[in-house]
Amino acid sequence: MITELxxxxxxxxxxxACFQSVVPLIGAHKRWAGWMAVAEPAATLQFVLTLGAFxxxxxxxxxxxxxxxxxxxxxxSAKPLLYKITGVWGNHEGSMLLWVLIVTLFGAFAAxxxxxxxxxxxxxxxxxxxxxxxxxxxxxxFTSNPFLRMDVPxxxxxxxxxxxxxxxLAFHPPFLYLGYVGLSMTYSFxxxxxIEGRVDAAWGRWVRPYTLAAWIFLTIGIALGSWxxxxxxxxxxxxxxxxxxxxxxxxxxxxxxxxxxxxxVEKRESLKSWTxxxxxxxxGFSMIGAFITRSGVLTSVHAFATDPERGVFLLMxxxxxxxxxxxxFAARAGAMQAKGVxxxxxxxxxxxxxxxxxxxxxxVIFVGTIWPLISELMFDRKxxxxxxxxxxxxxxxxxxxxxxxxxxxxxPWKRGNLGRVVKxxxxxxxxxxxxxxxxxxxxxxxxxxxxxxxxxxxxxxSGAAVDLWSRTGRGGGRLSRLTRLPRADWGKAVAHAxxxxxxxxxxxxxxxxxxxxxxxxxxxxxxxxxxxxxLDDVREVEGPNYLSTMADVTLSKGGSEISRLTPEKxxxxxxxxxxxxxxxxxxxxxxxxxxxxxxxxxxxxxxRTYYKPLANWIWxxxxxxxxxxxxxxxxxxxxxxxxxxxxxxxxxxxx
Amino acid sequence: xxxxxxxxxxxxxxxxxVQPDEILDDPALEERAREISSGLRCLVCRNESIDxxxxxxxxxxxxxxxxxxxxxxxxxxxxxxxxxxxxxYVLLNPVASGSNLVLWLAGPVMxxxxxxxxxxxxxxxxxxxxxxxxGLSAAEEAxxxxxxxx
Numbered sequence: 001m002i003t004e005l006x007x008x009x010x011x012x013x014x015x016x017a018c019f020q021s022v023v024p025l026i027g028a029h030k031r032w033a034g035w036m037a038v039a040e041p042a043a044t045l046q047f048v049l050t051l052g053a054f055x056x057x058x059x060x061x062x063x064x065x066x067x068x069x070x071x072x073x074x075x076x077s078a079k080p081l082l083y084k085i086t087g088v089w090g091n092h093e094g095s096m097l098l099w100v101l102i103v104t105l106f107g108a109f110a111a112x113x114x115x116x117x118x119x120x121x122x123x124x125x126x127x128x129x130x131x132x133x134x135x136x137x138x139x140x141x142f143t144s145n146p147f148l149r150m151d152v153p154x155x156x157x158x159x160x161x162x163x164x165x166x167x168x169l170a171f172h173p174p175f176l177y178l179g180y181v182g183l184s185m186t187y188s189f190x191x192x193x194x195i196e197g198r199v200d201a202a203w204g205r206w207v208r209p210y211t212l213a214a215w216i217f218l219t220i221g222i223a224l225g226s227w228x229x230x231x232x233x234x235x236x237x238x239x240x241x242x243x244x245x246x247x248x249x250x251x252x253x254x255x256x257x258x259x260x261x262x263x264x265v266e267k268r269e270s271l272k273s274w275t276x277x278x279x280x281x282x283x284g285f286s287m288i289g290a291f292i293t294r295s296g297v298l299t300s301v302h303a304f305a306t307d308p309e310r311g312v313f314l315l316m317x318x319x320x321x322x323x324x325x326x327x328x329f330a331a332r333a334g335a336m337q338a339k340g341v342x343x344x345x346x347x348x349x350x351x352x353x354x355x356x357x358x359x360x361x362x363x364v365i366f367v368g369t370i371w372p373l374i375s376e377l378m379f380d381r382k383x384x385x386x387x388x389x390x391x392x393x394x395x396x397x398x399x400x401x402x403x404x405x406x407x408x409x410x411x412p413w414k415r416g417n418l419g420r421v422v423k424x425x426x427x428x429x430x431x432x433x434x435x436x437x438x439x440x441x442x443x444x445x446x447x448x449x450x451x452x453x454x455x456x457x458x459x460x461x462s463g464a465a466v467d468l469w470s471r472t473g474r475g476g477g478r479l480s481r482l483t484r485l486p487r488a489d490w491g492k493a494v495a496h497a498x499x500x501x502x503x504x505x506x507x508x509x510x511x512x513x514x515x516x517x518x519x520x521x522x523x524x525x526x527x528x529x530x531x532x533x534x535l536d537d538v539r540e541v542e543g544p545n546y547l548s549t550m551a552d553v554t555l556s557k558g559g560s561e562i563s564r565l566t567p568e569k570x571x572x573x574x575x576x577x578x579x580x581x582x583x584x585x586x587x588x589x590x591x592x593x594x595x596x597x598x599x600x601x602x603x604x605x606x607x608r609t610y611y612k613p614l615a616n617w618i619w620x621x622x623x624x625x626x627x628x629x630x631x632x633x634x635x636x637x638x639x640x641x642x643x644x645x646x647x648x649x650x651x652x653x654x655x
Numbered sequence: 656x657x658x659x660x661x662x663x664x665x666x667x668x669x670x671x672x673v674q675p676d677e678i679l680d681d682p683a684l685e686e687r688a689r690e691i692s693s694g695l696r697c698l699v700c701r702n703e704s705i706d707x708x709x710x711x712x713x714x715x716x717x718x719x720x721x722x723x724x725x726x727x728x729x730x731x732x733x734x735x736x737x738x739x740x741x742x743x744y745v746l747l748n749p750v751a752s753g754s755n756l757v758l759w760l761a762g763p764v765m766x767x768x769x770x771x772x773x774x775x776x777x778x779x780x781x782x783x784x785x786x787x788x789x790g791l792s793a794a795e796e797a798x799x800x801x802x803x804x805x
Binding site for chain 2: 233235237240241242243270338340341342343344348349352353355356359360363364367368371375378379381382383384385386387388389392393517518519597600606
């Protein structure tokens with residue numbers, strides 16, 4: 001019964017979305033206040049109905065209702081409750097329902113908190129958001145309905161993919177979707193602005209919180225996924241340049257570019273048409289991400305439900321929204337005149353450089369991701385584009401970005417004097433060079449990666465600190481002024497420092513990792529990077545829905561014990577699949593990563609040990625970036641001054 | 656769904672990446688073997704190098720690479736040997752020749768284009784007159800009067 005109600009709510013939500021996408025748009029065109037105002041209750045209703053449908057599906061999972069095909073395929077009665085809940089989105093149909101739920105959530109947000117938007121703009125934004133909803137409701141109902149029943153319900157389900165039964169991966173998809181779908185909001189704002197024919201500072205201010213939110217969620221989502229890969233896949237890789245990873249990374253890069261260019265729109269009323277274009281492209285990349293994950297066009301480790309029919313449908317949705325956006329852009333972008341004037345040496349110029357670097361780096365990843373497809377279709381060459389290519393093609397952009405960032409962040413708007421900016425940064429630069437040189441002197445390898453990475457990290461972190469300090473003015477009381485700086489300033493500094501920390505982590509881990517693979521007898525001790533590893537015991541353990549081979553390992557240094565680790569090797573009998581559960585001793589400067597392998601024919605166990613310098617800095621930096629974004633998002637100007645452009649019932653359309 | 660299950664079963668081989676018994680006694684040779692195998696793709700996996708992969712085929716390839724190295728091949732000879740048998744598909748780093756030049760040059764060309772566009776835009780902004788000095792439009796004048804009345 002609950003399932004049918006959920007199914008019905010989903011169909012109703014589809015009709016509400018159809019209504020919402022048409023009526024307010026006409027209302028805004030004809031200036032009929034009633035038709036415009038209907039968008040708000042419609043958005044709320046759409047959200048409530050979708051939430052109901054989602055709740056019904058969750059109920060089916062929690063109560064293990066095996067009359068539902070989806071539950072049978074992805075759940076098992078013995079599965080822990082947490083993974084019954086997260087199993088709702090651990091599959092194609094459920095994850096699309098979560099996706100559309102977030103589409104409606106963002107729409108409802110714009111309806112609830114968009115009180116200071118001009119009514120026409122608000123109606124148009126909600127109507128475009130409704131149109132996006134229509135596309136996805138149709139996609140779910142016609143190709144991937146989660147509410148299909150079984151003719152003969154089985155006694156138990158086939159269990160969720162064991163790799164997904166993990167906290168890191170359980171919450172990775174919702175964050176990613178919040179990010180992807182957050183970009184649908186910026187798309188709606190961009191299209192609404194194009195229809196209105198008007199983009200000004202106020203528009204920049206309205207669209208920036210959504211961009212920021214989307215970017216924060218993408219940051220967290222990507223970091224969670226990479227952290228999961230690190231501890232789960234058994235050898236500590238954290239990024240594979242897999243098509244699906246790239247699919248999440250491209251929107252992140254574009255969102256980062258968008259969020260910087262929206263600042264220029266907000267503060268200087270320049271880069272308007274570029275920002276609109278970026279907003280359209282960002283959503284396009286989100287859609288391409290959905291397409292890549294679910295169509296199976298590109299092979300990837302993320303074997304999601306792949307189905308050509310769904311792929312074609314998603315491609316059509318992507319094509320439709322891109323055509324719509326770009327056509328409107330072509331027709332209307334000319335009307336958007338830049339107002340701000342700025343000199344060559346100015347914050348604006350540096351933000352343009354930021355956009356060029358981020359945009360081109362996303363483009364490089366895009367070309368690399370789809371190249372195997374193009375090459376096979378057009379040149380009949382079946383080939384792979386993997387990690388070595390991306391490392392080589394992508395890294396230079398980030399190095400240049402890191403180099404210019406602290407200078408650009410301190411240059412004043414309009415017209416600046418480079419000398420005046422460089423002077424306070426000289427100390428930071430000297431410190432960074434010293435750190436890089438120290439790293440170079442201490443390492444035994446002859447790779448440039450580690451020293452350059454640490455140099456950039458020190459440069460970014462100290463540059464951010466100098467930037468903050470310089471904002472406190474002169475004379476006494478600078479410390480207390482530091483605490484009263486706008487949150488946006490803090491957010492900027494924290495996020496930029498986080499970028500540096502992540503660079504340090506990646507460089508340190510890639511440059512100075514040590515690895516040990518050996519056969520160890522129970523009781524054996526061996527040394528890795530100055531630490532002693534002892535294999536004390538190996539035993540069989542039974543979990544709720546898996547069997548585990550668990551090793552007891554002691555990690556010690558110079559005779560004193562540091563920690564006890566229990567790496568595991570699990571088998572999930574229902575899914576018939578093994579997983580490794582690495583044991584990691586987390587440290588500030590290094591991780592020790594131990595994996596237990598197979599029992600050897602000649603006795604003993606395969607044991608792998610990795611010494612990973614600065615590993616946690618990768619995710620620490622990502623967390624800092626997200627915190628920086630959140631600080632910026634909480635800046636009071638988004639709450640207090642958000643209504644800077646006073647509402648007018650009748651606007652002046654720019655024809 | 657069946658396909659997914661099938662794929663998962665294929666993944667479910669009991670082996671893990673580089674095994675202790677594969678490692679060569681000569682550390683220099685082993686280092687080269689690792690270097691080479693991290694650039695070769697495991698053919699039955701999805702975007703993983705044979706160095707990271709757990710599949711049986713990846714193990715066979717790893718052993719093959721080591722065999723060739725022990726036989727005295729240079730790094731290039733080993734890679735060519737594998738490519739001759741399995742095709743260009745095994746290379747994770749695509750060769751920069753023929754149509755692949757498009758891939759390799761896409762980034763630099765786009766950077767130059769983007770840089771040029773940005774330069775033109777910035778020059779245009781730097782040389783234009785501030786619009787504020789051009790005065791207000793009629794509508795803005797009207798709005799200003801309205802505000803001033805309040």
